[in-house]
Amino acid sequence: xxxxxxxxxxxxxxxxxxxxxxxxxxxxxxxxxxxxxxxxxxxxxxxxxxxxxxxxxxxxxxxxxxxxxxxxxxxxxxxxxxxxxxxxxxxxxxxxxxxxxxxxxxxxxxxxxxxxxxxxxxxxxxxxxxxxxxxxxxxxxxxxxxxxxxxxxxxxxxxxxxxxxxxxxxxxxxxxxxxxxxxxxxxxxxxxxxxxxxxxxxxxxxxxxxxxxxxxxxxxxxxxxxxxxxxxxxxxxxxxxxxxxxxxxxx
Numbered sequence: 075x076x077x078x079x080x081x082x083x084x085x086x087x088x089x090x091x092x093x094x095x096x097x098x099x100x101x102x103x104x105x106x107x108x109x110x111x112x113x114x115x116x117x118x119x120x121x122x123x124x125x126x127x128x129x130x131x132x133x134x135x136x137x138x139x140x141x142x143x144x145x146x147x148x149x150x151x152x153x154x155x156x157x158x159x160x161x162x163x164x165x166x167x168x169x170x171x172x173x174x175x176x177x178x179x180x181x182x183x184x185x186x187x188x189x190x191x192x193x194x195x196x197x198x199x200x201x202x203x204x205x206x207x208x209x210x211x212x213x214x215x216x217x218x219x220x221x222x223x224x225x226x227x228x229x230x231x232x233x234x235x236x237x238x239x240x241x242x243x244x245x246x247x248x249x250x251x252x253x254x255x256x257x258x259x260x261x262x263x264x265x266x267x268x269x270x271x272x273x274x275x276x277x278x279x280x281x282x283x284x285x286x287x288x289x290x291x292x293x294x295x296x297x298x299x300x301x302x303x304x305x306x307x308x309x310x311x312x313x314x315x316x317x318x319x320x321x322x323x324x325x
Contacts (some may be wrong), residue, residue, distance in 0.1 A: 077311045079108030086123040086272030088116040096103055098136035098179055103157050110160035118166055123272035126264060128175040135184030142319050162215055162297060166189045169280045171271040174199045175264035186215040188250060192283060195264050197257040200242040208237045210313030212306055216297045224249050224289055
């Protein structure tokens with residue numbers, strides 16, 4: 075398990091916290107592996123009835139770590155899913171309830187993973203962004219399907235094409251989050267909600283969650299398409315130049 079992914083289990087709830095505050099919880103390959111492992115274990119363990127995702131005290135997740143994203147690594151075994159793929163599809167296929175507590179920044183993957191949560195609470199200070207186009211990339215985790223499904227096509231175009239920040243109040247209005255809570259109350263309330271879900275009749279809960287979600291085969295197909303396009307875009311000169319510029323030392 076990654077040192078930057080902290081996992082605890084109590085009262086039927088698996089709490090998974092991204093903990094790399096010095097980098098605003100930006101995800102590395104190792105962190106994806108830790109997240110994927112926690113999700114897989116939670117899915118398989120009948121004693122775990124709800125998943126709670128959170129970050130550190132002031133940040134949820136600022137997206138992918140760009141340096142780690144670009145770092146050369148050995149070729150992946152084509153028969154073994156990468157850590158990010160395990161996380162993406164483990165999250166999308168997770169049948170138990172998912173609660174998220176967002177204390178601060180939620181950018182890129184930090185925002186798109188919330189689309190797969192069932193109940194999301196955010197602090198007033200939370201800020202959200204879908205910056206894929208500005209990075210020379212395309213959306214991920216099914217966001218190109220889920221964001222229009224959530225907010226409508228025109229607003230989705232605004233969020234995904236312009237890629238501007240939006241605050242917690244806007245996120246609540248659009249349905250990205252259920253409630254805004256003071257930061258001190260955020261995790262206790264999210265934990266209480268997760269425990270309440272863990273006490274519910276589990277089969278009825280799973281069926282109801284399935285009925286609430288979009289049709290899964292088209293969503294999973296779109297996620298695969300996005301991943302293939304991201305791989306192409308990462309090799310594109312446009313994207314390489316953007317990321318190289320981001321990694322230049324700041325004067």
